[in-house]
Amino acid sequence: MKVLNPYPVLFNVILLPILFFFVVSHVTASHPSIDKFLLCLPSRSNPSHPISGAIYTPRNPSFLNVLQYYVRESRFNTSSTPKPLAIVTALDVSHVQATVICAKANNLEIRIRSGGHDYEGMSYVSNVPFVILDMFNLRSIDIDIPSETAWTQAGATLGELYYKIAQKSKTHAFPAGVCSTVGTGGHFSGGGYGNMLRQYGLSIDNIIDAKIVDANGRIFNRKSMGEDLFWAIRGGGGASFCVILSWKIKLVRVPEIVTVFRIPRTLEQGATDIVLQWQQVASTIDRKLFIRVQQEVIQQGGNKTVQVSFIGLYLGRTNSLRSLMNNSFPLLGLQAQDCIEMPWVETTLFWYDFPLGTPVEVLLERTITPAMSYTKKKSDYVKNPIPREGLETIWKKMIELQSDNSFVVQWNPYGGRMDEIAEDATAFPHRAGNLFKIQYITIWDDDSGTSRNIEVARELHDVYTPFVSMNPREAFLNYRDIDVGTNENGSLDFALDFFKGNVKRLLQVKAKVDPSNFFKNEQSLPVFPKKQ
Numbered sequence: 001m002k003v004l005n006p007y008p009v010l011f012n013v014i015l016l017p018i019l020f021f022f023v024v025s026h027v028t029a030s031h032p033s034i035d036k037f038l039l040c041l042p043s044r045s046n047p048s049h050p051i052s053g054a055i056y057t058p059r060n061p062s063f064l065n066v067l068q069y070y071v072r073e074s075r076f077n078t079s080s081t082p083k084p085l086a087i088v089t090a091l092d093v094s095h096v097q098a099t100v101i102c103a104k105a106n107n108l109e110i111r112i113r114s115g116g117h118d119y120e121g122m123s124y125v126s127n128v129p130f131v132i133l134d135m136f137n138l139r140s141i142d143i144d145i146p147s148e149t150a151w152t153q154a155g156a157t158l159g160e161l162y163y164k165i166a167q168k169s170k171t172h173a174f175p176a177g178v179c180s181t182v183g184t185g186g187h188f189s190g191g192g193y194g195n196m197l198r199q200y201g202l203s204i205d206n207i208i209d210a211k212i213v214d215a216n217g218r219i220f221n222r223k224s225m226g227e228d229l230f231w232a233i234r235g236g237g238g239a240s241f242c243v244i245l246s247w248k249i250k251l252v253r254v255p256e257i258v259t260v261f262r263i264p265r266t267l268e269q270g271a272t273d274i275v276l277q278w279q280q281v282a283s284t285i286d287r288k289l290f291i292r293v294q295q296e297v298i299q300q301g302g303n304k305t306v307q308v309s310f311i312g313l314y315l316g317r318t319n320s321l322r323s324l325m326n327n328s329f330p331l332l333g334l335q336a337q338d339c340i341e342m343p344w345v346e347t348t349l350f351w352y353d354f355p356l357g358t359p360v361e362v363l364l365e366r367t368i369t370p371a372m373s374y375t376k377k378k379s380d381y382v383k384n385p386i387p388r389e390g391l392e393t394i395w396k397k398m399i400e401l402q403s404d405n406s407f408v409v410q411w412n413p414y415g416g417r418m419d420e421i422a423e424d425a426t427a428f429p430h431r432a433g434n435l436f437k438i439q440y441i442t443i444w445d446d447d448s449g450t451s452r453n454i455e456v457a458r459e460l461h462d463v464y465t466p467f468v469s470m471n472p473r474e475a476f477l478n479y480r481d482i483d484v485g486t487n488e489n490g491s492l493d494f495a496l497d498f499f500k501g502n503v504k505r506l507l508q509v510k511a512k513v514d515p516s517n518f519f520k521n522e523q524s525l526p527v528f529p530k531k532q
Contacts, residue, residue: 031129033106034085040102041088041095044217049092054137056087063087067124069367070116070136072181074374075450076125084111084124087132093219096243099133101217104518111521112239114154115183119377119480122521123186123239133243135185136366143168145251149208150174153246154185159348159363165251166345166360172251173344175200178351180363188247189238190478191428193437195313195351198287198416200252204234204426205417209248212238215518219245225513232509235428236499237477240506240524241513254344259314259321260351261338264307266300270331271308272391277331278310278411279385283435285328287416288315293436295409297402304402306395313347373443374450376457379479380438380468381430382411390467397463405453407460408441429500430474438464439479458483472496477523486522494523 038055045051056063066087071077085108088099103110109130113123124132135155141164142151152161159180165172175196177187192203200206209222210233222230229241238244265271275293282291291312298307310332314321318339325334340350349358386394398407419432430437442457444450461483468474475484475497485494495503510517510525517527 031085031108033108033129034131037102037106037108037131038086040105041098044094044098044101046092046094049094051088051091051095051098054089054091054095056089057085058083066134067132070113070134071121071124072116073119073121074447075376076121078447081121082125082127082130084126084130084132087134089134089137091137093138093213093245096133096135096138096213096245097217097219099131100213100215100243100518103131104215104217104516109520112185112243113183114185114244115157115181115187117179117182118186119375120482120522122480122523126521135183135243138245143251145169145172148172148251148253149248150251151246151248152184154183154244156184157366158182158184158187159365162345162348163360163363166343169251170256170343171253173254174203174249174251175206176203178348180348180352181366184247185238185244187478189233189236189244191235191476193412193476193478195290195292195412196252196254196315197418198283198290198413199315201417201421202235202426202428203249204428205421206250206252207234207247208250211245212242213245214242215514215516228505228509229513232427232506234426235477236502236506236509237524239521240510240519242519254315255317256343257317257341258344258347259312259316259318259339259341260347261312261314261334261340262309263332263334263338264309266298266305266307267395268300268305271306272388272395274310274331275308275391276385276388277329279435281329282413283415285415286324289313289321289324291329291413293411295398295411296407297398304399306398311351313351315344317341373445374447374453375444376442376454377479378440378457378461378481378483379476380440380461380464381434381474381476382436382438382468383433384467385435386467394463397460401456401460404446404449405442405444405456408443409460410439410441411436412439423500424502424505427499427502427506428477429502430476434469437476438468439476472500474498474500480523482522484523487520487524487526488522490526490528492526495525498523 041051056066090096109126109128110133111124111126111130112133114135138153139156140153141156143164145168158176176192176194188203211221291310294309295306297304345360413436414434421431423429423431442453444453477498484497506525511527
């Protein structure tokens with residue numbers, strides 16, 4: 001691989017005593033390597049961008065605020081949660097390089113965080129001595145409408161990206177997730193799933209270049225890193241291989257006005273029949289239409305029932321949508337009053353449940369996630385329709401399990417563009433043959449209920465077993481779930497669930513670009529010893 005950039009540079013030795021004094025004043029003695037790590041950082045970063053202001057240790061009064069600001073999951077925000085020895089909030093690319101080089105030289109593990117939405121906290125928690133490389137300051141976005149491309153740094157959020165695209169064009173967008181505070185670094189590297197996938201595929205299907213820092217602190221782009229690594233970081237999880245600095249994306253075209261709707265139906269209102277029809281049509285209907293099925297338990301007349309909401313995005317106007325739905329999905333009974341027309345950028349607010357009329361500037365907020373709660377999330381893929389008897393079993397189990405918690409189960413349709421992309425085109429393998437993907441979300445309010453509600457989440461997952469993919473039971477990497485398995489003792493069971501037949505090539509890339517296994521977490525790809 002050809003190195004793209006000559007960094008890291010060495011600091012002028014005259015400045016080292018000054019920085020030595022600054023850094024040592026912030027050092028914690030909790031681990032012998034941390035002093036050496038902190039003293040290493042200035043000599044490995046660009047002197048034009050001093051790294052001193054990016055370093056936080058537990059002795060710094062702002063340490064906990066910096067740590068907790070991007071913790072999105074309460075299970076990993078307790079006094080007993082392992083804390084990093086230091087946090088480097090990189091202000092310059094050379095700070096990323098320095099963090100990698102100095103951590104590796106001092107046998108410290110790094111965890112890489114861009115938005116903090118890792119469902120299992122792997123981007124900011126470890127059980128071994130570690131430092132956090134926090135990317136949130138590296139968030140520039142450069143939109144070029146004439147070429148229909150953009151560069152976005154890893155610390156930029158989806159909301160920031162959507163907003164800045166809309167500032168440049170009313171007819172361009174990018175296919176990615178509906179949570180606006182998610183960081184693009186991790187979201188894209190795991191696949192990037194959104195409500196335009198039936199028309200345009202995943203985020204990674206629209207990425208045309210990237211810049212990364214490897215395990216030796218060198219910067220590469222697509223050409224210099226090679227196609228194998230570029231293939232791997234699109235769906236294989238960048239944290240197994242490198243630090244993602246930025247992505248070059250291909251923008252997609254959308255109409256100036258599109259249509260959304262949300263129609264709730266309870267079991268008593270015929271939801272089961274509607275879901276049965278949805279399973280037949282959702283993956284085969286016009287690819288400009290995406291209809292999510294969202295299920296939850298509600299109280300109705302003193303009794304519990306399941307409410308199913310049909311939430312849609314159509315890349316077109318209401319009249320053509322109604323005609324399409326009346327012909328293909330009549331049981332839903334879509335009416336004109338159910339439909340809301342708006343520019344595409346406003347639909348990102350609708351899908352995130354902002355009230356209608358909320359200014360789009362809210363997309364620039366990085367802390368709009370609701371107050372933290374305790375959650376456990378899981379995933380599945382479905383290849384054949386779930387029969388009526390199966391649905392009734394699922395509804396019954398949801399009602400039975402709901403107590404001091406709440407469930408949201410989301411079925412997200414496939415088909416369209418996803419059927420046309422080969423499983424090995426990128427590292428993300430879940431393509432043709434899937435009707436829909438499931439995300440299970442269990443939510444509770446108090447740490448005392450954590451163990452019980454994690455078991456409840458597993459029970460809900462278990463009831464779906466007869467109806468989902470098996471051997472492997474496929475799972476989505478971005479929906480982090482430690483129950484899928486870990487790489488302890490070199491196990492690859494988890495990798496087969498995430499990557500299916502792409503595992504072998506991913507392991508080959510890992511062995512080539514990170515043979516010392518510097519980039520690791522509980523579900524990163526391992527490096528196997530070479531055969532003698």
